[in-house]
Amino acid sequence: MQSTLIDTALERATRAAVVAAGALPRPVQRLLAGRPVRVDGNELNLEIQLLLRMLTLLPDSDYAAQPVATSRAQIDLEARLVAGAPIPMEAVRDLTVPGPAGLIPVRLYRPKGLPAQAPAVVYFHGGGFALGSLDSHDSVCRFLAAHAEVAVLAVDYRLAPEHPYPAAVEDGLAAFRHVALNADELGIDPRRIAVAGDSAGGNLAAVLAQVTAAAGGPRPAFQLLFFPWVDMSTRHRSYQLFTDGYFLTEAQMDWYTEQYLPDRGARTDPQASPLLADDLAGLPPAYIAVAGFDVLRDEGQAYATRLREAGVTTTLRTHHDLVHAFVNMTGYGRAGSDALREAVGALRVGLSLDTAPDA
Numbered sequence: 001m002q003s004t005l006i007d008t009a010l011e012r013a014t015r016a017a018v019v020a021a022g023a024l025p026r027p028v029q030r031l032l033a034g035r036p037v038r039v040d041g042n043e044l045n046l047e048i049q050l051l052l053r054m055l056t057l058l059p060d061s062d063y064a065a066q067p068v069a070t071s072r073a074q075i076d077l078e079a080r081l082v083a084g085a086p087i088p089m090e091a092v093r094d095l096t097v098p099g100p101a102g103l104i105p106v107r108l109y110r111p112k113g114l115p116a117q118a119p120a121v122v123y124f125h126g127g128g129f130a131l132g133s134l135d136s137h138d139s140v141c142r143f144l145a146a147h148a149e150v151a152v153l154a155v156d157y158r159l160a161p162e163h164p165y166p167a168a169v170e171d172g173l174a175a176f177r178h179v180a181l182n183a184d185e186l187g188i189d190p191r192r193i194a195v196a197g198d199s200a201g202g203n204l205a206a207v208l209a210q211v212t213a214a215a216g217g218p219r220p221a222f223q224l225l226f227f228p229w230v231d232m233s234t235r236h237r238s239y240q241l242f243t244d245g246y247f248l249t250e251a252q253m254d255w256y257t258e259q260y261l262p263d264r265g266a267r268t269d270p271q272a273s274p275l276l277a278d279d280l281a282g283l284p285p286a287y288i289a290v291a292g293f294d295v296l297r298d299e300g301q302a303y304a305t306r307l308r309e310a311g312v313t314t315t316l317r318t319h320h321d322l323v324h325a326f327v328n329m330t331g332y333g334r335a336g337s338d339a340l341r342e343a344v345g346a347l348r349v350g351l352s353l354d355t356a357p358d359a
Helices: 002-022 026-033 046-055 068-083 138-148 167-181 200-215 237-241 250-260 264-268 297-309 335-350
Strands: 091-099 102-110 118-124 151-155 188-198 222-226 286-293 314-323
Touching: 002 046, 002 068, 026 046, 046 314, 068 138, 091 167, 102 138, 102 167, 118 138, 118 167, 118 200, 138 151, 138 335, 151 167, 167 188, 167 200, 188 200, 188 335, 200 222, 222 335, 237 297, 286 297, 286 335, 297 314, 314 335
Parallel strands: 118 151, 118 188, 188 222, 222 286, 286 314
Antiparallel strands: 091 102, 102 151
């Protein structure tokens, strides 16, 4: 009990320090952060540079050297440090939906003022398919729900190494289909359901858009992909540029890949690496946001290029000065929330009645 109280007090103090740092005058932030960081023609955002320096004071994040449970607790803690106060909702409900291996936990967010048949987002959290939770991305889901005026259903899909590929894909597909087929019961307009996710969650959203299109529906009306991990078969140039020091590291990506897909031969499967799909024609419109200082930058850009070449309406937004996981930074500084607000605009247009399929 005493240890728990101490840990809680320490977290509160750390969170307060992080929030305060994000609000400091720029000259003070520069003094604390150090000289500007420039890579590949881009300059790292000052708020982010200061945050990265502060995160080095936390315990080591070498996931391979610690139990998976410890890593999961750590990523949840890091998310809480930058989340800010929870955005109020009219209702937040923890539910379950049927899946191929049992019930899948989900969390349904409804902001105030939604119509009875509201547009919706099925959201998949990041964490390399091994980490992350409904709690780690609670702030992201609240932000999207409140600012885009949509219902958000977050999916707690099974994680590796206990449940390697394709468990996450199976759960994601089951959850999306349940929402689409039970939209009336959930207060959702079945014509206006998007899939969204960040990093590994962006992978799942991209895969589900492909699978449901090939199956003939039900399919999402829009896909919102934040720095998606779309190619497990190779390392793109951005891995060499941002190997370490920019939140997500090459070593962490190697660890994630081994947990989720130990079978190297399966890493070229389009349901693991959606960038490698033969045909992307006929997919729903997409908004892809990538960070300039991120090992996943280049493959996200490559996926946007392939979608456009296939005739899919696609917006690519490269936030040249940001790092991986900026969507979690809803309570730190302005950079993360500003980037999310841009995505919200695209999401609102993508789920409008004028653009929804069969509207």
